[in-house]
Amino acid sequence: MKASLHHRVRVVVLGGGTAGWMTAAGLAKLLPDHAQVTLIESEDIGIVGVGEATLPHIRAFVEKLGIDEAAFMKATHATYKLGIDFRDFGALGTSYIHPFGSFGEEVAGVGFHHWWLDQARRGKAGPLGDYSLAVAAAQANRFRPPAQDQSLASTYGYAYQFDATLFGPFMRSFGMANGVIRHEGRVVSVERSGVDGDVTALILSDGRRIEGDLFVDCSGFRSLLLGETLDESWEDWSEWLPCDRAAAMPCAHVLGAPLRPYTTATAMPAGWRWQIPLQHRMGNGYVFSSAHLSEDEACTAIAAAAEGEALADPRVLRFRAGRRRRSWSRNVVAVGLASGFLEPLESTSIYLSQMAITYLIELFPLGGHCDPRDRDEFNRLVDMEYDRVRDFLILHYHATTRSDSPFWNHVRTMQVPDSLTDKLALWRDAARIEKYSDGLFYDASWFAVYVGQGMVPQAYDKRTALADPARVGRAFDALRKAIADEVAAMPGHADFLGHEAARLASAA
Numbered sequence: 001m002k003a004s005l006h007h008r009v010r011v012v013v014l015g016g017g018t019a020g021w022m023t024a025a026g027l028a029k030l031l032p033d034h035a036q037v038t039l040i041e042s043e044d045i046g047i048v049g050v051g052e053a054t055l056p057h058i059r060a061f062v063e064k065l066g067i068d069e070a071a072f073m074k075a076t077h078a079t080y081k082l083g084i085d086f087r088d089f090g091a092l093g094t095s096y097i098h099p100f101g102s103f104g105e106e107v108a109g110v111g112f113h114h115w116w117l118d119q120a121r122r123g124k125a126g127p128l129g130d131y132s133l134a135v136a137a138a139q140a141n142r143f144r145p146p147a148q149d150q151s152l153a154s155t156y157g158y159a160y161q162f163d164a165t166l167f168g169p170f171m172r173s174f175g176m177a178n179g180v181i182r183h184e185g186r187v188v189s190v191e192r193s194g195v196d197g198d199v200t201a202l203i204l205s206d207g208r209r210i211e212g213d214l215f216v217d218c219s220g221f222r223s224l225l226l227g228e229t230l231d232e233s234w235e236d237w238s239e240w241l242p243c244d245r246a247a248a249m250p251c252a253h254v255l256g257a258p259l260r261p262y263t264t265a266t267a268m269p270a271g272w273r274w275q276i277p278l279q280h281r282m283g284n285g286y287v288f289s290s291a292h293l294s295e296d297e298a299c300t301a302i303a304a305a306a307e308g309e310a311l312a313d314p315r316v317l318r319f320r321a322g323r324r325r326r327s328w329s330r331n332v333v334a335v336g337l338a339s340g341f342l343e344p345l346e347s348t349s350i351y352l353s354q355m356a357i358t359y360l361i362e363l364f365p366l367g368g369h370c371d372p373r374d375r376d377e378f379n380r381l382v383d384m385e386y387d388r389v390r391d392f393l394i395l396h397y398h399a400t401t402r403s404d405s406p407f408w409n410h411v412r413t414m415q416v417p418d419s420l421t422d423k424l425a426l427w428r429d430a431a432r433i434e435k436y437s438d439g440l441f442y443d444a445s446w447f448a449v450y451v452g453q454g455m456v457p458q459a460y461d462k463r464t465a466l467a468d469p470a471r472v473g474r475a476f477d478a479l480r481k482a483i484a485d486e487v488a489a490m491p492g493h494a495d496f497l498g499h500e501a502a503r504l505a506s507a508a
């Protein structure tokens with residue numbers, strides 16, 4: 001790479017799926033003086049085209065890029081998401097919501113979950129969800145954005161559920177309006193420097209040669225640059241996350257059914273299925289282990305489970321759980337499926353792309369000088385993000401009492417990574433939740449899943465014994481009532497969406 005701060009680094013993004021267009025748009029918008037962005041995509045190859053549920057972090061991305069939320073939601077037929085409703089995971093017939101928000105609050109330096117466990121042991125606690133505004137609102141199909149203050153109304157976040165086939169084109173228009181140069185065509189070979197092995201250019205099937213300084217591999221599962229060309233090794237996690245297929249099928253909404261402000265994940269005999277409500281339709285898919293179910297059986301099962309009229313035949317997608325050992329090698333950075341994949345149980349894939357883009361912008365090789373320490377730091381951060389998500393996903397499978405199918409017997413009894421074994425022991429012995437300040441899923445998330453999946457700890461913080469349980473009980477009742485009142489004052493999810501659409505139309 002040339003090394004002058006005034007040199008705009010020629011960034012070539014290979015791939016025009018969600019990851020490619022998010023990367024291109026992000027770099028073009030946020031590093032206009034430092035990056036000159038070109039993107040290559042091939043309509044013949046196409047995109048994965050699923051990936052409809054997101055995490056609240058995506059709002060920061062949309063906002064940073066200066067995109068108007070209401071316009072974005074209209075263009076992608078998006079709905080609001082307050083969390084995920086997990087059904088039949090811990091045991092058949094059970095369910096819980098993992099919300100984007102907190103439960104109660106810490107008292108006298110002791111986390112809310114210890115107080116809840118104490119009240120529960122005394123038979124005085126209500127269902128955990130009653131102490132979370134996000135859960136209570138989701139259960140009532142109500143929504144409004146959180147308050148921007150310190151009140152109860154500020155104790156949750158939200159994300160979007162959008163049509164993945166519309167999100168890419170939206171980001172494409174945005175990226176091109178911000179200077180991204182687009183080439184349609186298929187890359188058939190990759191040129192590398194004879195000196196240091198860096199990638200120097202991509203050759204398209206019609207002979208076009210696209211040169212660059214930095215290449216971002218967003219070519220999807222194929223991982224054309226990082227995987228195929230640089231032969232970066234693959235770390236396989238399928239022993240812990242055995243689902244390796246999905247049968248996806250959209251259907252119409254059921255007439256009269258409320259528009260849910262959350263995603264539903266229902267455990268199935270060989271995996272689980274999603275329901276993601278969009279404005280115009282419901283996304284459905286069965287994520288399954290091919291060692292336990294055939295593709296035909298999965299297609300039949302998802303077609304039978306979809307509640308509304310089918311809008312297309314089921315489509316099977318194949319994948320494996322894991323990641324490339326390094327996401328940045330030489331002058332190639334992989335973002336999205338080219339870097340790795342963790343199944344969509346907690347809607348984390350687009351988040352992982354977003355974080356890779358954020359870290360790339362922070363550690364961008366200004367002027368073309370790529371400091372190996374920056375590259376190492378990028379890889380460390382991306383690894384950390386993947387590891388956090390991996391353990392959290394495994395928890396949903398492993399913490400179960402289900403013994404009704406070979407799949408659930410396998411995941412219930414399998415050895416889990418040491419990092420998760422340690423976390424589980426902390427919870428079981430003392431209701432402690434491992435603290436970390438970076439990456440996804442903090443205390444409230446682990447708490448929701450531990451309790452939701454029926455993991456009762458042997459002990460909890462002894463300081464709870466110093467408080468008067470009746471007083472704590474009254475505080476619990478007051479919180480429940482305040483949450484119920486707050487929810488009652490919220491508009492319905494569909495009404496709020498309608499209101500936002502009308503506001504957008506009148507502003508136009």
Ligand SMILES: Cc1cc2nc3c(=O)[nH]c(=O)nc-3n(C[C@H](O)[C@H](O)[C@H](O)COP(=O)(O)OP(=O)(O)OC[C@H]3O[C@@H](n4cnc5c(N)ncnc54)[C@H](O)[C@@H]3O)c2cc1C
Binds near residue numbers: 018051053248
């Ligand atoms: C079943 C399933 C469900 C999912 N659900 C969720 C979810 O709910 N939430 C979430 O966050 N994520 C989800 N994901 C992940 C999400 O779909 C991906 O993160 C997202 O689509 C990004 O994909 P991508 O851009 O990396 O790859 P792709 O969409 O595969 O795009 C690859 C691009 O590379 C181009 N390309 C490839 N080879 C060449 C070549 N030789 N020449 C030119 N162009 C080329 C293609 O044309 C395409 O434009 C899900 C994934 C699966 C499989």
